[in-house]
Amino acid sequence: MGQSSFDFYNPTEIRYGAGVLSTLPALTQCLGIESALLVCDPGIIKAGLVDRVANVLKAANIPFTIFSDIESDPEVRSVDEGVRVARAARVDGVIGVGGGSALDTAKAIAIMLTNEGTIRDYFGIDKIKVQGAPVIAIPTTAGTGSEVTVWSVLSDTENNVKANIGSYLNCPRIALLDPELTTTLPAAITAATGMDALTHAIESYVNKAAHVFSESVAEKSIALIANNLRLAVLQGDNIEARGNMLIASTLAGMSFNRIRLGLAHAFALPLGNLFHIPHGLVNSIMLTPVMKFNLPGNLAYYAKVAELFGERISNLSVREAAERSVLAVHQLKQDIGLTKTLADFNVSEDRFDEIIDEAMRSGNVPVNPRMPTRADMRQLLMQAMTGEI
Ligand SMILES: [Fe+2]
Incomplete structure (x- = not known):
């Protein structure tokens, strides 16, 4: 920012x-x-x-x-x-x-x-x-x-x-x-790892430590993923889509390298540790609820994310445009077959405190555009249990 x-x-x-x-x-x-x-x-x-x-x-x-x-x-x-x-x-x-x-x-x-x-x-x-x-x-x-x-x-x-x-x-x-x-990578792994890259790009783009250089590479990364992840998943041998995804994930790495990420990655660590959910999948599950929660913390940048996804935002308020970013990412997840929720990985409410304890200790929390309470974190997990957006 x-x-x-x-x-x-x-x-x-x-x-x-x-x-x-x-x-x-x-x-x-x-x-x-x-x-x-x-x-x-x-x-x-x-x-x-x-x-x-x-x-x-x-x-x-x-x-x-x-x-x-x-x-x-x-x-x-x-x-x-x-x-x-x-x-x-x-x-x-x-x-x-x-x-x-x-x-x-x-x-x-x-x-x-x-x-x-x-x-x-x-x-x-x-x-x-x-x-x-x-x-x-x-x-x-x-x-x-x-x-x-x-x-x-x-x-x-x-x-x-x-x-x-x-x-x-x-x-x-x-x-x-x-x-x-990368052309022989199975579709499901292409989808999950691609969503990890997208989570890197979006979380570093909107976070509080972002600066002009990190933002610039994150923007390019988001646009490349928005335009290429579907094809990389649906046409594995599409060398152009595969190449653009490889470039996008490297750009996202350059973006978050020192400024870190946000709440999706804060959750990814305990959910990966405790329930062995693959890293890309857990980020994919958490990204949309986290985006929705974060919107008020950085409306302008979420509006830009919507634009990078090709949403028509010219007649919308900044708030409406920002909300489109969540829908655009949700649609991408649907198109590439990532519809699982936390409940599909046997996450249960009685483990929430344990998950939140570890997530709150993450270095990715202080840079998130909106500081969460424990109640907020619980709410995010509840949404990720059902997949509602
Ligand atoms: Fe990651």
Whole structure:
């Protein structure tokens, strides 16, 4: 909302294009990587995407070791194990291939190749001491933005917490955005991860820490998602739609990188932890009720969101135009088949206090355009139980 002072730093080099994966060997050489740890999850191996990356490295005689012991909510244990494998193989760089889990883990492993102690020592903001080993991030979903962000989100099951690591030193050196790697992503995952990207873009666009640079990239991200997510879901092989979604999710990552998000993401953490609702889905469920609640806190920007979605707002009041943004996002969710509610994931009212306790502790609450009470948070959960808007 036009902050008078801010910082905006995006140290990740972006390489975009269909087929740009073929430049990976040259990029590893540029970064001085002589032997790489290839970090991915088992699903990415099954989808044949790791083979595509591995074949490019093999053809260029670049040695690599695959590490794929990663869950959908990446664990501290995976980082510890990945570091052990990386040290044993004497790698000097990390290539992350996959969605947010793989990229977050790849970044954290790279940090631990040059910093002392364990990854737990670096939970929090700006705790990392020195630059990690170089990371090339290759996203195979269009959602997380992890390929350009300061964040790694890890589950620490031993201590039963989910922890954020946030530092400019955690940004990958290169984000390799190749839409050809996303065309086989199933429709349901395309939809959910795309809604994660949209939630990043909208929450950072309307939040209290937004500034002219974050807003500019968020606006472009929202417009790209409004115009391309349907086609990416409904025509998986549409390379233009896939490419635009990949660009949109990276732009959204650049937008929220340091200014954080809002209430949908505050809820996403406990709802993901307690009920194992995939991150994109939980954001999709929470986004519309949160938008409706937030409207009075930033009517003008929500009106702009409606415009970016192609709503005709010229004869409407700002309030009416802002309300159209909620309907536009709801319509998008319907079109891409995201109609589930919290009740479909066995969330029940007797767990609300537990959910709200954790959500209220999130760093995403203070920047939300409207400060919620516990009663407000309860109301938002109630709406998300039924899907009413
Ligand atoms: Fe997210």
